[in-house]
Amino acid sequence: MSQVAEFPSTSEADKGQPRTVKALLIIRELILEGALPPGKRISELSVAERTGISRTPIRAALQRLEEEGLVETIPSGGFAVKSFSQQDVFDAIEIRGTLEGLAARLAAERGSMARLGPLNACLQELDEVVESAIATEEGFSRYVTANARLHALIVDMAESPTLERQIERAVSLPFASPSGFVMAQALMPESHRVLFVAQDQHRCVVEAIANREGARAEAIMQEHARLAGRNLRLALHHEKALERVPGGALIRKVR
Amino acid sequence: MSQVAEFPSTSEADKGQPRTVKALLIIRELILEGALPPGKRISELSVAERTGISRTPIRAALQRLEEEGLVETIPSGGFAVKSFSQQDVFDAIEIRGTLEGLAARLAAERGSMARLGPLNACLQELDEVVESAIATEEGFSRYVTANARLHALIVDMAESPTLERQIERAVSLPFASPSGFVMAQALMPESHRVLFVAQDQHRCVVEAIANREGARAEAIMQEHARLAGRNLRLALHHEKALERVPGGALIRKVR
DNA sequence: AGTATACAGGTTGCATGCAGCAGCGACGCT
DNA sequence: AGCGTCGCTGCTGCATGCAACCTGTATACT
Known part of the structure; x- marks a missing residue:
C-alpha cells in the first residue's frame, strides 16, 4: 500500500489541473480506498513526498477535505482521517x-x-x-x-x-x-x-x-x-x- | 471605507487565536458590514496589508469563506465577494x-x-x-x-x-x-x-x-x-x- | 478611426525557510 | 522499581520569494 513513487488512479486529465486540485483528488482517493486509516494523522510532509507536490497545496487540499467532512483537525495541529459511526x-x-x-x-x-x-x-x-x-x-x-x-x-x-x-x-x-x-x-x-x-x-x-x-x-x-x-x-x-x-x-x- | 491601519470590531480575545482564525473573522466582518462590495475581487495583498497578517493565513481564510458561501473563486484566480438574489x-x-x-x-x-x-x-x-x-x-x-x-x-x-x-x-x-x-x-x-x-x-x-x-x-x-x-x-x-x-x-x- | 498587438503592472499559485510547539523517549531521582 | 523531569525530534503554522498569468493600456498598423 505504500508505493513510494506512484499514487492511485488519478491518471486521466491530471496534467492541466492546478496542484491543489490534484492533491485534493489524490488525498481523497487515499482516504476512500483505506490507504490512510481512520483516526490516523495525515502528515503533510509524507504526502508531499509521495506526490511530489509541495506542502502548500497539500495543506489547502486538507482544509477543503475538512469542510467536506472526510478529515478533522487535531487540537494540537494538523489533520486526521475521520471515522464514522x-x-x-x-x-x-x-x-x-x-x-x-x-x-x-x-x-x-x-x-x-x-x-x-x-x-x-x-x-x-x-x-x-x-x-x-x-x-x-x-x-x-x-x-x-x-x-x-x-x-x-x-x-x-x-x-x-x-x-x-x-x-x-x-x-x-x-x-x-x-x-x-x-x-x-x-x-x-x-x-x-x-x-x-x-x-x-x-x-x-x-x-x-x-x-x-x-x-x-x-x-x-x-x-x-x-x-x-x-x-x-x-x-x-x-x-x-x-x-x-x-x-x-x-x-x-x-x- | 479604506482605513489603512485599523480593522473592524474584532477587538476582544483575538490575542490567543491563530492567525488564520483572526483573518477569517476580520474578512467575514468586512464582507458582512459591506466594506467589501459584492462582486468585487478580494486582493490578498491589500487585506494582508490592512491586517498585518501575511498572505498565507489570509488565503486559508478565503478558502474557508468560499466553503461557507460568502465568497466565490474567480476563474482567472483569486476570490470575489458573492452576491445573492x-x-x-x-x-x-x-x-x-x-x-x-x-x-x-x-x-x-x-x-x-x-x-x-x-x-x-x-x-x-x-x-x-x-x-x-x-x-x-x-x-x-x-x-x-x-x-x-x-x-x-x-x-x-x-x-x-x-x-x-x-x-x-x-x-x-x-x-x-x-x-x-x-x-x-x-x-x-x-x-x-x-x-x-x-x-x-x-x-x-x-x-x-x-x-x-x-x-x-x-x-x-x-x-x-x-x-x-x-x-x-x-x-x-x-x-x-x-x-x-x-x-x-x-x-x-x-x- | 478602429483593431490588433505588445508591453507593463499587478496578482495569484506554489515552493521553501524558519521558529515554535507538542509528543516521546531517556535519564536521573526518590 | 516507579515517577518526574529534561532534552530531542518531528511536525505544523506562518512568512516570504519567485515565476507564471491575466488584465489593462498604449501604441502602431491597416
Whole structure:
C-alpha cells in the first residue's frame, strides 16, 4: 500500500489541473480506498513526498477535505482521517433524502416542464439497464452513472443554486451519495430486487414532478434515500460488500 | 471605507487565536458590514496589508469563506465577494427550515427527555423577553441570544453530529440564520407581532418534542423558518431595516 | 478611426525557510 | 522499581520569494 513513487488512479486529465486540485483528488482517493486509516494523522510532509507536490497545496487540499467532512483537525495541529459511526451514516443518508426531497418538491412546484425531456430519457435508459444488463458488472456501472444523472437532473430542475450546493456537500460523504451502495449490491443477491423498487420510485417521482404534486415528490424522494439505508444494513453483514462501498473503511464496526 | 491601519470590531480575545482564525473573522466582518462590495475581487495583498497578517493565513481564510458561501473563486484566480438574489435568500431559509425540521423530528423520535429541562428554561426566558422588554433595543438583543440558544438546544437534542454540521453550514449565510432578521424587526412595527407567533411556535415545537410527535415537530419547525421569509419580504421594503440584517448588503435589489 | 498587438503592472499559485510547539523517549531521582 | 523531569525530534503554522498569468493600456498598423 505504500508505493513510494506512484499514487492511485488519478491518471486521466491530471496534467492541466492546478496542484491543489490534484492533491485534493489524490488525498481523497487515499482516504476512500483505506490507504490512510481512520483516526490516523495525515502528515503533510509524507504526502508531499509521495506526490511530489509541495506542502502548500497539500495543506489547502486538507482544509477543503475538512469542510467536506472526510478529515478533522487535531487540537494540537494538523489533520486526521475521520471515522464514522453507523448512526452517522444513517443520518447522512436521511439528510440527503431530506434535501433531495426538498429539491423534488421545488422541481414540482416551480420547475420548467421543458426539463422533463432529459428526465424521461434518463428514466428510459435506467429501465433498459435494470431490465437487461443488471446481472453484469458493467451493468451496475452503467446503472451508477445513469442513476447519478437522474438525481442531478432533479436537483437541477429545482433551479436553486443554494440548494444544489448544500446537496453537493451532503453527498460529499461518499457513502451518503445516491450511488454509494449500488456497487455493493452487485455482491448481495438479496438486494437485487431493491433496484426494481428504486427504479419504480424514480418513475413515480418524475410523474409527481410532471403533475406538480410537490408533497408526493418530496415524500417519494425521502423514502427513496432510505433504500440506501437498507442497503447499508445489508452491507454491514457482508464484509466483501462493505469493501466495495467507497469510504466503507471509514465506518466503525462498533458504535 | 479604506482605513489603512485599523480593522473592524474584532477587538476582544483575538490575542490567543491563530492567525488564520483572526483573518477569517476580520474578512467575514468586512464582507458582512459591506466594506467589501459584492462582486468585487478580494486582493490578498491589500487585506494582508490592512491586517498585518501575511498572505498565507489570509488565503486559508478565503478558502474557508468560499466553503461557507460568502465568497466565490474567480476563474482567472483569486476570490470575489458573492452576491445573492432574493430567491437565493428565500431558498436558504427554506433549506434551514427543512434541516431544522429534521432536527426537531429526530429530537422527538430519539431525543433524551432529560434535555427538556434546559429547553423549558430557555422557553421561559424567551417568554419574559417577549412579554416585557421587547420594546427596547436591549430586549431585541436578549431575544436574539435566547432564540439562538433555543434553536441550538433543539439541534443538540437530535444527537446527530452530521446534521449539526450541515445546519451550521446552512446557517453560515447569515441572513439565513434564525436570528438574521430579528434585529431588523426592531425597526418594523408591523412585524412586532411576528415575535408572538414565533414564540408560540417555540412552545408548540417543544411540546411536540416532549410528546414524541415527530411529524408535528418537523412541520412546525419548517413553518417557523418561513417567518424569516416573511420578515425578509417586509425588510426588502424598508431600506433602514435591511441595513440591520447582517449581510443585507449582499442581497441584490433586482432579481 | 478602429483593431490588433505588445508591453507593463499587478496578482495569484506554489515552493521553501524558519521558529515554535507538542509528543516521546531517556535519564536521573526518590 | 516507579515517577518526574529534561532534552530531542518531528511536525505544523506562518512568512516570504519567485515565476507564471491575466488584465489593462498604449501604441502602431491597416
